[in-house]
Amino acid sequence: MAGRLDGKRAIVTGAGSGIGRASALRFAEEGAAVLASDLADEGLAETLLQIEKAGGRGIGVVADASDDAAVRGLVARCVSEWGGLEVVFANAGIGGSFAPVLDLSLDDWHDVLKVNLIGPFLAIKHAGTHMRDAGGGSIICTSSVAGIRSGAGPTPYSAAKAGVVSLVQTSANQLAGTGIRVNAICPGLVETGLTQPMFDAVRAKGKGSMIGQLNPLRRAGEPLEIANTAVFLASDEASYLNGQALAVDGGLSSSHPVVPGKLW
Numbered sequence: 458m459a460g461r462l463d464g465k466r467a468i469v470t471g472a473g474s475g476i477g478r479a480s481a482l483r484f485a486e487e488g489a490a491v492l493a494s495d496l497a498d499e500g501l502a503e504t505l506l507q508i509e510k511a512g513g514r515g516i517g518v519v520a521d522a523s524d525d526a527a528v529r530g531l532v533a534r535c536v537s538e539w540g541g542l543e544v545v546f547a548n549a550g551i552g553g554s555f556a557p558v559l560d561l562s563l564d565d566w567h568d569v570l571k572v573n574l575i576g577p578f579l580a581i582k583h584a585g586t587h588m589r590d591a592g593g594g595s596i597i598c599t600s601s602v603a604g605i606r607s608g609a610g611p612t613p614y615s616a617a618k619a620g621v622v623s624l625v626q627t628s629a630n631q632l633a634g635t636g637i638r639v640n641a642i643c644p645g646l647v648e649t650g651l652t653q654p655m656f657d658a659v660r661a662k663g664k665g666s667m668i669g670q671l672n673p674l675r676r677a678g679e680p681l682e683i684a685n686t687a688v689f690l691a692s693d694e695a696s697y698l699n700g701q702a703l704a705v706d707g708g709l710s711s712s713h714p715v716v717p718g719k720l721w
Contacts, residue, residue: 460488461692466539468492468531468584470522470576471549473500475649476599478507479680480546480687485513487688490539494518494531495549522549523571528579532587542587544691547580548599555611566613573617574624581628585637593636597690598625600641600702602710609645609709618643622702629700638699640690645706647678674707 467484471477473495481493485508493508493515495501501517508515518534520527535542553569554561577598588594603610604618621641629639686705689695704710 460486461688461694462544463488465489465543465691466492466535466541467544467546467691468494468535468542468580469546469548470494470520470531470580471599472504472517473497474504476644476647476680476683476687477546477548478504479684480548481515482507482511482513483681483684483688484544484546484691485515486511487692489514489544489691491515492518492531492535492538494520494522496521522547523576523579525579528576529583532583536587541591542584543591543594544597545580545584545594546597546599546687546691547577548597548687549576550599553611553613558612561612569613570617570620573614574620577621577624581624581639585628585632585635585639588637589632589635594638595691595695596625596628596637596639597687598639598641600625600643602643602645602704602706605643605702605704605710625702626700638690638695640695640698640700641702642683642686642690643702643704643706643710644683645672645678645704645709647680647683649680672707672709673711676707678705678707 462484467489469477469481472481472493481491481504485491493501493504498519505515505517516538518531520531532542550573554565581596584596598621600621601610601618603615604622625639625641683705
């Protein structure tokens with residue numbers, strides 16, 4: 458049976474763990490040739506091993522997803538290695554400081570904005586340049602339910618992820634007529650390397666059953682559930698979906714219940 462991404466060439470950043478790894482694996486399972494990238498080689502090697510074991514095609518490139526030359530290089534490598542580029546999942550991200558807004562420093566903002574917002578911009582810029590000349594493609598950016606409204610994350614992270622939503626909207630419109638679709642996925646609470654300390658702390662207190670209690674499904678999500686959404690957005694099944702931010706959060710963003718004055 459044909460895969461949903463047969464014949465497509467894809468880049469996935471932040472592919473060394475969590476959502477990025479799950480997405481790289483799912484892309485490969487659906488027939489895409491995958492360039493998996495991350496800042497460190499260790500996790501990336503494991504991702505490539507899993508792709509190989511599943512019979513998929515993948516190469517790994519250690520690169521900083523927030524560096525202009527590095528992202529340009531990822532696009533060039535994918536084109537030279539696989540012969541083209543139809544899909545980019547700009548997924549790499551970091552958490553940043555949990556300090557209240559009045560206690561934040563300028564340094565607390567720099568890396569978060571660079572990785573979480575400028576990184577997706579660079580992916581759109583460099584992948585979009587190739588895709589425009591090639592006749593189109595799908596660019597997917599990881600935002601967050603924290604980027605939709607207050608109550609789901611710390612301040613710099615939330616602001617950066619809100620910026621991603623705006624970025625995909627403005628980019629989709631500025632790329633009108635090129636055949637390039639630009640969309641965002643807004644994950645809710647998902648157990649990844651980014652959120653692992655929180656999950657571990659809650660479980661250490663014997664309150665693991667309370668994880669995800671604020672969303673209607675009453676549970677946390679899994680990386681695979683976000684990856685499946687990325688596969689859909691990358692595929693031709695989403696051919697009329699553009700400039701959107703899809704919340705994959707168990708229903709959390711339908712209300713975002715919060716205690717006033719607290720981050721969580």
